[in-house]
Amino acid sequence: MIQAVQGFLEAHSAIIGLLILAAMFVEFLRERFPVPVVALLGTCAFLVTGLLDSPGFFGTFSNSAPIAVGAMLILSGALMRTGAIEAIINVIVARAERHPRLAVVEVFAGLLLASPFLNNTPVVVIMIPIMFRLAQATGIPAKRLLMPMSILAVLGGCLSLIGTSTNLIVDGIARKEGMAPFGIFEITPYGLAGVAAGIVTLLLLIRLLPSDPVSTETASAGADYLTELTPRADSQQIDRPLTSLPVFKGGVKLLGLRRGAETVRTGLEERRLRRGDRLVVRASAVELMTLRTSRDFEIGLGGPTSPSADVGAAVETMISPSHPSIGRRLGDIPFLSRVGVRVLGVSRHNHLPGPDLGNARIRAADRLLVTGEPRQIQQLRENRNLLGVDLTLTRPFRRAKAPVAIGALAATVAVAAFDLVPISIAAVVAIGVILATRCIDAEEAWSSIDGNVLILIIAMLAVGTGLEQAGSVALMVSWFTPLLGHASPTLLVFLIYFVTLLLSELLSNNAVAAIVTPVVIQLAIDLGIDPRPLIIAVMIGASACFATPIGYQTNALVYTAGEYRFADFVRIGVPTNIIVGVAVCLSIVALG
Secondary structure, X not given: OHHHHHXXXXXXXXXXXXXXXXXXXXXXXXXXXXXXXHHHHHHHHHHHOOXXXXXXXXXXXXXXXXXHHHHHHHHHHXXXXXXXXXXXXXXXXXXXXXXXXXXXXXXXXXXXXXXXXXXXXXXXXXXXXXXXXXXXXXXXXXXXXXXXXXXXXXXXXOOOOOOOXXXXXXXXXXXXXXXXXXXXXXXXXXXXXXXXXXXXXHHHHHHHOOOOOOHHHHHHHHOOEEEEEEEOOOOOOOOOEHHHOHHHHOOXXXXXXXXXXXXXXXXXXXXXXXXXXXXXXXXXXXXXXXXXXXXXXXXXXXXXXXXXXXXXXXXXXXXXOOOOOOOOEHHHOHHHHHOOOEEEEEEOOOOOOOOOOOOOXXXXXXXXXXXXXXXXXXXXXXXXXXXXXEEOOOOOOOHHHHHHHHHHHHHHHHHHHOOOOOHHHHHHHHHHHHHHOOOOOHHXXXXXXXXXXXXXXXXXXXXXXXXXXXXXXXXXXXXXXXXXXXXXXXXXXXXXXXXXXXXXXXXXXXXXXXXHHHHHHXXXXXXXXXXXXXXXXXXXXXXXXXXXXXXXXXXXXHHHHOOOOHHXXXXXXXXXXXXXXXXXXXXXXXXX
Protein backbone atom coordinates (compact mmCIF):
# COMPACT_ATOMS: atom_id res chain seq x y z
CA MET A 1 0.00 0.00 0.00
CA ILE A 2 2.73 2.39 0.99
CA GLN A 3 4.70 1.50 -2.12
CA ALA A 4 1.62 2.12 -4.26
CA VAL A 5 1.14 5.56 -2.73
CA GLN A 6 4.81 6.38 -3.23
CA GLY A 7 4.60 5.22 -6.80
CA PHE A 8 1.55 7.37 -7.43
CA LEU A 9 3.27 10.44 -5.91
CA GLU A 10 6.37 9.90 -8.00
CA ALA A 11 4.39 9.36 -11.21
CA HIS A 12 2.25 12.47 -10.73
CA SER A 13 4.61 14.65 -8.67
CA ALA A 14 4.46 17.64 -11.04
CA ILE A 15 0.65 17.78 -11.04
CA ILE A 16 0.47 17.23 -7.27
CA GLY A 17 2.90 20.10 -6.76
CA LEU A 18 0.67 22.39 -8.84
CA LEU A 19 -2.41 21.25 -6.90
CA ILE A 20 -0.70 22.16 -3.62
CA LEU A 21 0.21 25.53 -5.10
CA ALA A 22 -3.38 26.08 -6.28
CA ALA A 23 -4.71 25.21 -2.82
CA MET A 24 -2.31 27.75 -1.31
CA PHE A 25 -3.55 30.44 -3.71
CA VAL A 26 -7.16 29.69 -2.76
CA GLU A 27 -6.30 30.02 0.93
CA PHE A 28 -4.40 33.24 0.26
CA LEU A 29 -7.57 34.65 -1.28
CA ARG A 30 -9.94 33.31 1.38
CA GLU A 31 -7.78 34.80 4.16
CA ARG A 32 -8.91 32.25 6.74
CA PHE A 33 -5.31 32.04 7.93
CA PRO A 34 -2.53 34.65 7.85
CA VAL A 35 -0.39 34.52 4.71
CA PRO A 36 2.74 33.22 6.55
CA VAL A 37 0.67 30.37 8.03
CA VAL A 38 -0.62 29.34 4.59
CA ALA A 39 2.94 29.44 3.22
CA LEU A 40 4.17 27.27 6.10
CA LEU A 41 1.32 24.80 5.60
CA GLY A 42 2.22 24.61 1.92
CA THR A 43 5.79 23.77 2.88
CA CYS A 44 4.49 21.07 5.20
CA ALA A 45 2.42 19.60 2.35
CA PHE A 46 5.51 19.35 0.13
CA LEU A 47 7.46 17.71 2.95
CA VAL A 48 4.75 15.21 3.90
CA THR A 49 4.23 14.12 0.29
CA GLY A 50 7.98 13.74 -0.20
CA LEU A 51 7.99 16.27 -3.06
CA LEU A 52 10.51 18.29 -1.04
CA ASP A 53 13.40 16.33 0.48
CA SER A 54 15.40 17.22 3.58
CA PRO A 55 18.47 18.66 1.78
CA GLY A 56 16.17 20.86 -0.32
CA PHE A 57 14.28 22.10 2.72
CA PHE A 58 17.33 22.84 4.84
CA GLY A 59 18.99 24.41 1.82
CA THR A 60 16.46 27.26 1.97
CA PHE A 61 18.03 28.38 5.25
CA SER A 62 21.30 29.02 3.43
CA ASN A 63 19.62 31.56 1.17
CA SER A 64 20.87 35.08 1.82
CA ALA A 65 17.50 36.82 1.30
CA PRO A 66 15.99 36.24 4.80
CA ILE A 67 19.26 37.25 6.43
CA ALA A 68 19.50 40.47 4.41
CA VAL A 69 15.86 41.40 5.10
CA GLY A 70 16.13 40.75 8.84
CA ALA A 71 19.41 42.65 9.07
CA MET A 72 18.01 45.70 7.28
CA LEU A 73 15.04 45.75 9.67
CA ILE A 74 17.43 45.77 12.63
CA LEU A 75 19.43 48.63 11.12
CA SER A 76 16.18 50.57 10.66
CA GLY A 77 15.38 49.91 14.32
CA ALA A 78 18.77 51.32 15.32
CA LEU A 79 18.04 54.53 13.44
CA MET A 80 14.81 54.90 15.40
CA ARG A 81 16.44 54.05 18.75
CA THR A 82 19.19 56.63 18.33
CA GLY A 83 16.72 59.37 17.39
CA ALA A 84 17.98 59.79 13.84
CA ILE A 85 14.48 59.29 12.44
CA GLU A 86 12.95 61.60 15.06
CA ALA A 87 15.44 64.31 14.12
CA ILE A 88 14.21 64.11 10.54
CA ILE A 89 10.60 64.41 11.76
CA ASN A 90 11.42 67.54 13.73
CA VAL A 91 13.08 69.19 10.74
CA ILE A 92 10.08 68.33 8.56
CA VAL A 93 7.55 69.74 11.02
CA ALA A 94 9.59 72.93 11.50
CA ARG A 95 9.79 73.39 7.72
CA ALA A 96 6.07 72.74 7.36
CA GLU A 97 5.25 75.50 9.82
CA ARG A 98 7.22 78.00 7.71
CA HIS A 99 6.74 76.70 4.15
CA PRO A 100 3.80 74.26 4.13
CA ARG A 101 3.58 73.39 0.42
CA LEU A 102 7.33 73.24 -0.08
CA ALA A 103 7.61 70.98 2.98
CA VAL A 104 5.28 68.43 1.35
CA VAL A 105 7.52 68.30 -1.72
CA GLU A 106 10.61 67.96 0.46
CA VAL A 107 9.07 65.12 2.49
CA PHE A 108 8.19 63.11 -0.58
CA ALA A 109 11.61 63.79 -2.08
CA GLY A 110 13.22 62.60 1.14
CA LEU A 111 11.01 59.52 1.09
CA LEU A 112 12.22 58.67 -2.41
CA LEU A 113 15.82 59.08 -1.25
CA ALA A 114 15.35 56.92 1.86
CA SER A 115 13.33 54.07 0.36
CA PRO A 116 16.14 52.63 -1.80
CA PHE A 117 18.34 52.20 1.28
CA LEU A 118 15.83 51.15 3.93
CA ASN A 119 13.23 48.43 3.60
CA ASN A 120 10.15 50.39 2.56
CA THR A 121 7.82 48.68 5.04
CA PRO A 122 9.52 50.12 8.17
CA VAL A 123 9.96 53.40 6.29
CA VAL A 124 6.19 53.65 5.85
CA VAL A 125 5.63 52.70 9.48
CA ILE A 126 7.89 55.61 10.43
CA MET A 127 6.30 57.97 7.91
CA ILE A 128 2.64 57.48 8.91
CA PRO A 129 2.86 59.69 12.05
CA ILE A 130 4.95 62.17 10.04
CA MET A 131 2.13 62.39 7.49
CA PHE A 132 -0.42 63.14 10.19
CA ARG A 133 1.84 65.83 11.65
CA LEU A 134 2.37 67.23 8.17
CA ALA A 135 -1.38 67.22 7.49
CA GLN A 136 -1.99 69.20 10.68
CA ALA A 137 0.74 71.71 9.82
CA THR A 138 -0.30 72.24 6.19
CA GLY A 139 -4.06 71.77 6.27
CA ILE A 140 -3.86 69.12 3.53
CA PRO A 141 -6.19 66.16 4.28
CA ALA A 142 -4.23 63.20 5.60
CA LYS A 143 -5.94 60.89 3.10
CA ARG A 144 -4.34 62.87 0.28
CA LEU A 145 -0.91 62.29 1.78
CA LEU A 146 -0.96 58.70 3.05
CA MET A 147 -1.73 56.78 -0.14
CA PRO A 148 0.70 58.81 -2.31
CA MET A 149 3.29 58.26 0.43
CA SER A 150 2.84 54.49 0.20
CA ILE A 151 3.02 54.54 -3.61
CA LEU A 152 6.21 56.61 -3.65
CA ALA A 153 7.79 54.45 -0.92
CA VAL A 154 7.17 51.34 -3.01
CA LEU A 155 8.48 52.99 -6.18
CA GLY A 156 11.50 54.25 -4.24
CA GLY A 157 12.13 50.71 -3.03
CA CYS A 158 12.33 49.65 -6.69
CA LEU A 159 15.38 51.89 -7.14
CA SER A 160 17.79 49.49 -5.43
CA LEU A 161 18.24 45.85 -4.58
CA ILE A 162 17.77 46.43 -0.85
CA GLY A 163 14.75 48.71 -1.12
CA THR A 164 12.25 45.84 -0.85
CA SER A 165 12.39 42.33 0.53
CA THR A 166 10.95 41.17 -2.82
CA ASN A 167 14.07 42.30 -4.67
CA LEU A 168 16.27 40.37 -2.26
CA ILE A 169 14.15 37.25 -2.63
CA VAL A 170 14.34 37.37 -6.42
CA ASP A 171 18.09 37.98 -6.29
CA GLY A 172 18.52 35.05 -3.88
CA ILE A 173 16.61 32.71 -6.21
CA ALA A 174 18.58 33.94 -9.23
CA ARG A 175 21.87 33.22 -7.44
CA LYS A 176 20.61 29.77 -6.49
CA GLU A 177 19.89 29.13 -10.18
CA GLY A 178 23.50 29.96 -11.01
CA MET A 179 23.05 33.52 -12.24
CA ALA A 180 25.40 36.37 -11.39
CA PRO A 181 24.17 38.40 -8.42
CA PHE A 182 22.39 41.67 -9.06
CA GLY A 183 24.25 44.85 -8.24
CA ILE A 184 22.67 47.06 -5.61
CA PHE A 185 21.83 49.75 -8.20
CA GLU A 186 21.41 47.54 -11.26
CA ILE A 187 17.65 48.08 -11.36
CA THR A 188 17.86 51.84 -10.71
CA PRO A 189 17.35 53.03 -14.34
CA TYR A 190 14.16 51.00 -14.65
CA GLY A 191 12.95 52.08 -11.23
CA LEU A 192 13.51 55.73 -12.16
CA ALA A 193 11.19 55.29 -15.13
CA GLY A 194 8.54 53.95 -12.75
CA VAL A 195 9.09 56.79 -10.28
CA ALA A 196 8.70 59.44 -12.99
CA ALA A 197 5.52 57.81 -14.31
CA GLY A 198 4.14 57.42 -10.78
CA ILE A 199 4.72 61.07 -9.88
CA VAL A 200 2.99 62.29 -13.03
CA THR A 201 0.05 59.95 -12.41
CA LEU A 202 -0.35 61.05 -8.79
CA LEU A 203 -0.32 64.72 -9.77
CA LEU A 204 -3.12 64.05 -12.24
CA LEU A 205 -5.22 61.88 -9.91
CA ILE A 206 -4.59 63.39 -6.48
CA ARG A 207 -7.95 65.18 -6.38
CA LEU A 208 -9.75 61.85 -6.75
CA LEU A 209 -8.61 60.89 -3.26
CA PRO A 210 -11.07 61.52 -0.40
CA SER A 211 -10.60 64.56 1.82
CA ASP A 212 -12.71 63.60 4.84
CA PRO A 213 -10.88 63.63 8.18
CA VAL A 214 -9.33 60.57 9.77
CA SER A 215 -10.08 59.77 13.40
CA THR A 216 -6.39 58.96 13.93
CA GLU A 217 -5.56 62.64 13.31
CA THR A 218 -7.40 63.76 16.41
CA ALA A 219 -6.41 60.67 18.35
CA SER A 220 -2.74 61.46 17.89
CA ALA A 221 -3.06 65.05 19.00
CA GLY A 222 -2.87 64.25 22.72
CA ALA A 223 0.22 62.07 22.64
CA ASP A 224 2.64 64.73 23.93
CA TYR A 225 3.37 65.61 27.55
CA LEU A 226 3.46 68.94 29.32
CA THR A 227 6.50 69.32 31.58
CA GLU A 228 8.90 71.89 33.02
CA LEU A 229 12.67 72.22 32.93
CA THR A 230 14.62 73.91 35.71
CA PRO A 231 18.34 74.62 35.15
CA ARG A 232 20.66 72.93 37.61
CA ALA A 233 23.00 75.08 39.66
CA ASP A 234 26.02 73.94 37.65
CA SER A 235 24.28 74.04 34.26
CA GLN A 236 26.47 75.08 31.33
CA GLN A 237 23.40 76.61 29.64
CA ILE A 238 22.97 79.52 32.05
CA ASP A 239 22.92 82.92 30.28
CA ARG A 240 22.42 81.38 26.84
CA PRO A 241 19.50 82.55 24.64
CA LEU A 242 16.50 80.30 25.25
CA THR A 243 15.89 79.47 21.62
CA SER A 244 19.52 78.40 21.11
CA LEU A 245 19.54 75.82 23.90
CA PRO A 246 20.53 72.34 22.62
CA VAL A 247 17.52 70.80 24.36
CA PHE A 248 15.25 72.45 21.78
CA LYS A 249 17.06 71.03 18.77
CA GLY A 250 15.09 67.80 19.14
CA GLY A 251 11.34 67.39 19.42
CA VAL A 252 11.03 69.46 22.61
CA LYS A 253 9.01 72.65 22.06
CA LEU A 254 9.29 75.72 24.30
CA LEU A 255 5.84 77.01 25.33
CA GLY A 256 6.65 79.58 27.98
CA LEU A 257 9.00 80.87 30.67
CA ARG A 258 8.16 81.18 34.38
CA ARG A 259 10.45 83.65 36.12
CA GLY A 260 9.35 84.26 39.67
CA ALA A 261 5.63 85.08 39.60
CA GLU A 262 5.79 86.12 35.94
CA THR A 263 4.90 83.84 33.02
CA VAL A 264 6.17 84.90 29.59
CA ARG A 265 4.95 83.29 26.33
CA THR A 266 6.02 85.83 23.70
CA GLY A 267 9.38 87.29 22.78
CA LEU A 268 11.14 84.18 24.11
CA GLU A 269 13.84 84.44 21.46
CA GLU A 270 15.04 87.61 23.20
CA ARG A 271 15.33 86.01 26.64
CA ARG A 272 18.34 84.31 28.22
CA LEU A 273 18.27 81.45 30.68
CA ARG A 274 18.74 82.39 34.33
CA ARG A 275 19.05 80.39 37.53
CA GLY A 276 15.62 79.70 39.01
CA ASP A 277 13.83 79.89 35.64
CA ARG A 278 11.26 77.22 34.83
CA LEU A 279 10.80 76.44 31.15
CA VAL A 280 7.32 75.19 30.23
CA VAL A 281 7.77 72.72 27.38
CA ARG A 282 5.94 70.16 25.27
CA ALA A 283 7.62 66.82 24.58
CA SER A 284 6.80 63.32 23.41
CA ALA A 285 7.15 60.41 25.83
CA VAL A 286 10.47 59.32 24.33
CA GLU A 287 11.81 62.90 24.49
CA LEU A 288 10.65 63.09 28.09
CA MET A 289 12.56 59.93 28.95
CA THR A 290 15.61 61.32 27.15
CA LEU A 291 15.41 64.54 29.21
CA ARG A 292 15.68 62.45 32.42
CA THR A 293 19.38 62.02 31.74
CA SER A 294 20.05 65.73 31.16
CA ARG A 295 22.98 67.14 33.13
CA ASP A 296 21.78 70.70 32.65
CA PHE A 297 18.12 70.52 33.70
CA GLU A 298 15.94 69.02 36.40
CA ILE A 299 12.68 67.86 34.87
CA GLY A 300 9.13 67.78 36.13
CA LEU A 301 7.44 68.62 39.40
CA GLY A 302 8.29 67.25 42.84
CA GLY A 303 7.70 67.76 46.52
CA PRO A 304 10.22 68.33 49.31
CA THR A 305 11.21 64.66 49.44
CA SER A 306 10.95 63.88 45.74
CA PRO A 307 13.97 62.30 44.04
CA SER A 308 15.75 63.67 41.03
CA ALA A 309 14.24 62.77 37.65
CA ASP A 310 16.97 60.26 36.86
CA VAL A 311 16.59 58.36 40.15
CA GLY A 312 14.53 55.17 40.37
CA ALA A 313 12.10 53.77 37.83
CA ALA A 314 9.72 55.63 35.55
CA VAL A 315 6.10 54.47 35.51
CA GLU A 316 2.97 55.48 33.64
CA THR A 317 -0.39 55.85 35.37
CA MET A 318 -3.85 57.24 34.67
CA ILE A 319 -6.08 59.36 36.89
CA SER A 320 -9.18 57.40 37.91
CA PRO A 321 -12.62 59.04 37.47
CA SER A 322 -13.08 58.56 41.24
CA HIS A 323 -9.89 60.43 42.18
CA PRO A 324 -10.76 62.93 44.96
CA SER A 325 -8.31 65.51 43.57
CA ILE A 326 -9.99 65.91 40.17
CA GLY A 327 -10.23 69.63 39.42
CA ARG A 328 -7.34 70.51 41.72
CA ARG A 329 -3.93 71.78 40.65
CA LEU A 330 -1.39 69.06 39.88
CA GLY A 331 1.00 70.70 42.34
CA ASP A 332 -1.51 70.13 45.13
CA ILE A 333 -1.98 66.39 44.61
CA PRO A 334 -1.21 64.72 47.97
CA PHE A 335 1.02 61.94 46.66
CA LEU A 336 3.68 64.48 45.67
CA SER A 337 4.27 65.32 49.31
CA ARG A 338 3.13 62.11 51.02
CA VAL A 339 4.71 59.56 48.73
CA GLY A 340 7.60 61.71 47.54
CA VAL A 341 7.59 60.84 43.85
CA ARG A 342 8.31 63.21 40.97
CA VAL A 343 5.83 63.88 38.15
CA LEU A 344 7.83 64.07 34.93
CA GLY A 345 4.88 65.17 32.79
CA VAL A 346 1.15 65.04 32.16
CA SER A 347 -0.65 64.12 28.94
CA ARG A 348 -4.30 64.62 28.00
CA HIS A 349 -6.33 63.28 25.10
CA ASN A 350 -6.81 65.77 22.23
CA HIS A 351 -5.05 68.73 23.82
CA LEU A 352 -2.29 69.71 26.21
CA PRO A 353 -3.17 70.74 29.78
CA GLY A 354 -1.82 73.97 31.19
CA PRO A 355 -0.93 76.74 31.69
CA ASP A 356 2.08 75.03 33.29
CA LEU A 357 2.78 71.74 35.06
CA GLY A 358 2.10 72.87 38.62
CA ASN A 359 -1.09 74.78 37.77
CA ALA A 360 -2.58 72.20 35.41
CA ARG A 361 -5.90 71.04 36.88
CA ILE A 362 -6.18 67.30 36.62
CA ARG A 363 -9.02 65.49 34.89
CA ALA A 364 -10.12 61.89 34.74
CA ALA A 365 -8.02 59.86 32.24
CA ASP A 366 -5.06 62.26 32.41
CA ARG A 367 -1.85 60.25 31.99
CA LEU A 368 1.09 60.92 34.30
CA LEU A 369 4.69 59.87 33.83
CA VAL A 370 6.13 59.48 37.32
CA THR A 371 9.52 58.49 38.74
CA GLY A 372 10.47 57.31 42.22
CA GLU A 373 12.18 54.70 44.35
CA PRO A 374 10.81 51.11 44.38
CA ARG A 375 9.07 51.64 47.74
CA GLN A 376 7.39 54.81 46.45
CA ILE A 377 6.28 53.12 43.21
CA GLN A 378 4.72 50.32 45.24
CA GLN A 379 2.72 52.88 47.20
CA LEU A 380 1.39 54.28 43.92
CA ARG A 381 0.31 50.77 42.86
CA GLU A 382 -1.66 50.46 46.10
CA ASN A 383 -3.49 53.74 45.41
CA ARG A 384 -6.97 52.81 44.14
CA ASN A 385 -7.38 56.22 42.54
CA LEU A 386 -4.56 55.57 40.08
CA LEU A 387 -5.08 53.13 37.20
CA GLY A 388 -2.53 50.92 35.47
CA VAL A 389 0.58 51.92 37.39
CA ASP A 390 3.32 50.11 35.50
CA LEU A 391 6.83 50.61 34.20
CA THR A 392 6.84 52.66 31.02
CA LEU A 393 7.88 50.84 27.87
CA THR A 394 9.19 54.09 26.40
CA ARG A 395 12.98 54.30 26.27
CA PRO A 396 15.12 57.39 25.84
CA PHE A 397 16.90 58.18 22.61
CA ARG A 398 20.58 57.40 22.42
CA ARG A 399 21.41 60.44 20.33
CA ALA A 400 25.14 60.23 20.96
CA LYS A 401 25.08 56.92 19.05
CA ALA A 402 23.19 58.28 16.01
CA PRO A 403 26.37 58.87 13.94
CA VAL A 404 27.37 55.24 14.52
CA ALA A 405 23.97 53.90 13.36
CA ILE A 406 23.95 56.17 10.31
CA GLY A 407 27.55 55.24 9.51
CA ALA A 408 26.78 51.52 9.82
CA LEU A 409 23.90 51.79 7.36
CA ALA A 410 25.91 53.97 4.98
CA ALA A 411 28.84 51.55 5.06
CA THR A 412 26.52 48.60 4.40
CA VAL A 413 25.09 50.31 1.33
CA ALA A 414 28.51 51.44 0.12
CA VAL A 415 30.28 48.08 0.28
CA ALA A 416 27.29 46.37 -1.34
CA ALA A 417 27.14 49.04 -4.06
CA PHE A 418 30.77 48.42 -5.00
CA ASP A 419 30.31 44.62 -4.82
CA LEU A 420 32.99 44.30 -2.15
CA VAL A 421 30.92 41.83 -0.13
CA PRO A 422 27.32 40.55 -0.38
CA ILE A 423 24.69 42.79 1.18
CA SER A 424 23.77 40.10 3.74
CA ILE A 425 27.37 39.87 5.01
CA ALA A 426 27.76 43.64 5.16
CA ALA A 427 24.46 44.03 7.04
CA VAL A 428 25.35 41.33 9.60
CA VAL A 429 28.71 43.03 10.29
CA ALA A 430 26.86 46.35 10.65
CA ILE A 431 24.55 44.73 13.22
CA GLY A 432 27.60 43.61 15.16
CA VAL A 433 28.85 47.19 15.18
CA ILE A 434 25.59 48.76 16.38
CA LEU A 435 25.20 46.13 19.11
CA ALA A 436 28.80 46.45 20.30
CA THR A 437 28.51 50.24 20.45
CA ARG A 438 25.10 50.02 22.18
CA CYS A 439 23.19 51.92 19.53
CA ILE A 440 20.43 49.43 20.30
CA ASP A 441 20.02 46.70 22.90
CA ALA A 442 19.84 43.07 21.85
CA GLU A 443 16.17 42.59 22.79
CA GLU A 444 15.24 45.76 20.89
CA ALA A 445 17.21 44.60 17.87
CA TRP A 446 15.42 41.26 17.77
CA SER A 447 12.03 42.91 18.25
CA SER A 448 12.73 45.04 15.16
CA ILE A 449 12.54 41.89 13.05
CA ASP A 450 9.13 41.11 11.58
CA GLY A 451 8.79 37.37 12.13
CA ASN A 452 5.89 37.13 9.70
CA VAL A 453 8.05 38.47 6.89
CA LEU A 454 10.91 36.04 7.58
CA ILE A 455 8.65 33.00 7.93
CA LEU A 456 6.90 33.92 4.68
CA ILE A 457 10.19 34.32 2.82
CA ILE A 458 11.66 31.03 4.09
CA ALA A 459 8.43 29.07 3.55
CA MET A 460 7.95 30.37 0.00
CA LEU A 461 11.57 29.64 -0.85
CA ALA A 462 10.94 26.09 0.35
CA VAL A 463 7.76 25.92 -1.76
CA GLY A 464 9.74 27.10 -4.79
CA THR A 465 12.33 24.38 -4.18
CA GLY A 466 9.57 21.82 -3.80
CA LEU A 467 8.02 22.87 -7.12
CA GLU A 468 11.39 22.42 -8.79
CA GLN A 469 12.05 19.02 -7.25
CA ALA A 470 8.54 17.84 -8.12
CA GLY A 471 8.97 18.88 -11.75
CA SER A 472 6.15 21.42 -11.51
CA VAL A 473 8.35 24.28 -12.72
CA ALA A 474 9.46 22.30 -15.74
CA LEU A 475 5.83 21.38 -16.47
CA MET A 476 4.67 25.02 -16.34
CA VAL A 477 7.55 26.06 -18.57
CA SER A 478 6.59 23.35 -21.08
CA TRP A 479 3.09 24.83 -21.18
CA PHE A 480 4.21 28.42 -21.69
CA THR A 481 7.14 27.90 -24.02
CA PRO A 482 5.06 27.09 -27.13
CA LEU A 483 2.79 30.05 -26.43
CA LEU A 484 5.65 32.49 -25.92
CA GLY A 485 8.16 30.95 -28.27
CA HIS A 486 7.21 33.30 -31.10
CA ALA A 487 6.59 36.35 -28.92
CA SER A 488 8.86 39.31 -29.46
CA PRO A 489 11.18 40.28 -26.58
CA THR A 490 9.07 43.39 -26.03
CA LEU A 491 5.83 41.44 -25.73
CA LEU A 492 7.53 38.91 -23.46
CA VAL A 493 8.61 41.63 -21.03
CA PHE A 494 5.11 43.13 -20.96
CA LEU A 495 3.43 39.76 -20.44
CA ILE A 496 5.70 38.71 -17.58
CA TYR A 497 5.46 42.11 -15.88
CA PHE A 498 1.68 42.34 -15.93
CA VAL A 499 1.09 38.67 -15.07
CA THR A 500 3.35 39.13 -12.04
CA LEU A 501 1.56 42.38 -11.20
CA LEU A 502 -1.88 40.79 -11.42
CA LEU A 503 -0.89 37.89 -9.18
CA SER A 504 0.70 40.25 -6.65
CA GLU A 505 -2.50 42.31 -6.40
CA LEU A 506 -4.32 39.19 -5.22
CA LEU A 507 -1.61 37.35 -3.31
CA SER A 508 1.52 38.03 -1.27
CA ASN A 509 4.06 39.77 -3.49
CA ASN A 510 6.92 37.87 -1.84
CA ALA A 511 5.13 34.59 -2.47
CA VAL A 512 4.48 35.49 -6.12
CA ALA A 513 8.11 36.50 -6.63
CA ALA A 514 9.35 33.23 -5.11
CA ILE A 515 7.12 31.17 -7.41
CA VAL A 516 7.39 33.16 -10.66
CA THR A 517 11.15 33.76 -10.66
CA PRO A 518 12.31 30.15 -11.23
CA VAL A 519 9.62 29.72 -13.91
CA VAL A 520 10.83 32.82 -15.75
CA ILE A 521 14.48 31.76 -15.52
CA GLN A 522 13.73 28.32 -16.94
CA LEU A 523 11.51 29.86 -19.62
CA ALA A 524 14.29 32.22 -20.74
CA ILE A 525 16.76 29.33 -20.88
CA ASP A 526 14.40 27.27 -23.02
CA LEU A 527 13.80 30.22 -25.35
CA GLY A 528 17.54 30.95 -25.56
CA ILE A 529 17.28 34.53 -24.33
CA ASP A 530 18.88 36.49 -21.50
CA PRO A 531 16.72 36.00 -18.37
CA ARG A 532 18.02 39.14 -16.65
CA PRO A 533 15.56 41.67 -18.19
CA LEU A 534 12.68 39.30 -17.45
CA ILE A 535 13.79 38.94 -13.83
CA ILE A 536 13.88 42.73 -13.48
CA ALA A 537 10.30 42.78 -14.77
CA VAL A 538 9.39 40.28 -12.03
CA MET A 539 11.16 42.34 -9.35
CA ILE A 540 9.33 45.57 -10.13
CA GLY A 541 6.04 43.98 -11.18
CA ALA A 542 5.78 42.08 -7.88
CA SER A 543 6.26 45.29 -5.86
CA ALA A 544 4.67 48.10 -7.86
CA CYS A 545 1.06 47.06 -7.24
CA PHE A 546 -1.31 49.70 -5.90
CA ALA A 547 -4.86 48.67 -6.84
CA THR A 548 -5.76 46.72 -3.68
CA PRO A 549 -4.96 47.10 0.02
CA ILE A 550 -3.53 43.57 0.05
CA GLY A 551 -1.28 44.14 -2.96
CA TYR A 552 1.68 45.24 -0.85
CA GLN A 553 2.46 45.51 2.87
CA THR A 554 2.59 49.31 2.79
CA ASN A 555 -0.84 49.43 1.12
CA ALA A 556 -2.29 47.52 4.06
CA LEU A 557 -0.60 49.88 6.53
CA VAL A 558 -2.01 53.07 5.05
CA TYR A 559 -5.38 51.43 4.30
CA THR A 560 -5.86 50.96 8.03
CA ALA A 561 -4.23 54.20 9.21
CA GLY A 562 -6.03 56.35 6.63
CA GLU A 563 -9.42 54.64 6.98
CA TYR A 564 -9.67 54.31 3.20
CA ARG A 565 -12.30 52.33 1.33
CA PHE A 566 -11.36 49.52 -1.03
CA ALA A 567 -12.69 51.64 -3.92
CA ASP A 568 -10.20 54.41 -3.10
CA PHE A 569 -7.33 52.06 -3.92
CA VAL A 570 -8.98 50.87 -7.12
CA ARG A 571 -9.65 54.44 -8.30
CA ILE A 572 -6.04 55.53 -7.89
CA GLY A 573 -4.22 52.22 -8.11
CA VAL A 574 -5.45 50.81 -11.42
CA PRO A 575 -4.33 53.75 -13.61
CA THR A 576 -1.11 54.01 -11.61
CA ASN A 577 -0.42 50.31 -12.16
CA ILE A 578 -0.93 50.64 -15.91
CA ILE A 579 1.07 53.83 -16.44
CA VAL A 580 3.96 52.77 -14.21
CA GLY A 581 4.01 49.29 -15.74
CA VAL A 582 4.16 50.61 -19.30
CA ALA A 583 6.98 53.02 -18.39
CA VAL A 584 9.00 50.29 -16.65
CA CYS A 585 8.54 47.76 -19.46
CA LEU A 586 9.54 50.29 -22.12
CA SER A 587 12.66 51.15 -20.14
CA ILE A 588 13.54 47.44 -19.80
CA VAL A 589 13.12 46.97 -23.55
CA ALA A 590 15.13 50.11 -24.34
CA LEU A 591 17.95 49.58 -21.83
CA GLY A 592 17.92 45.84 -21.23
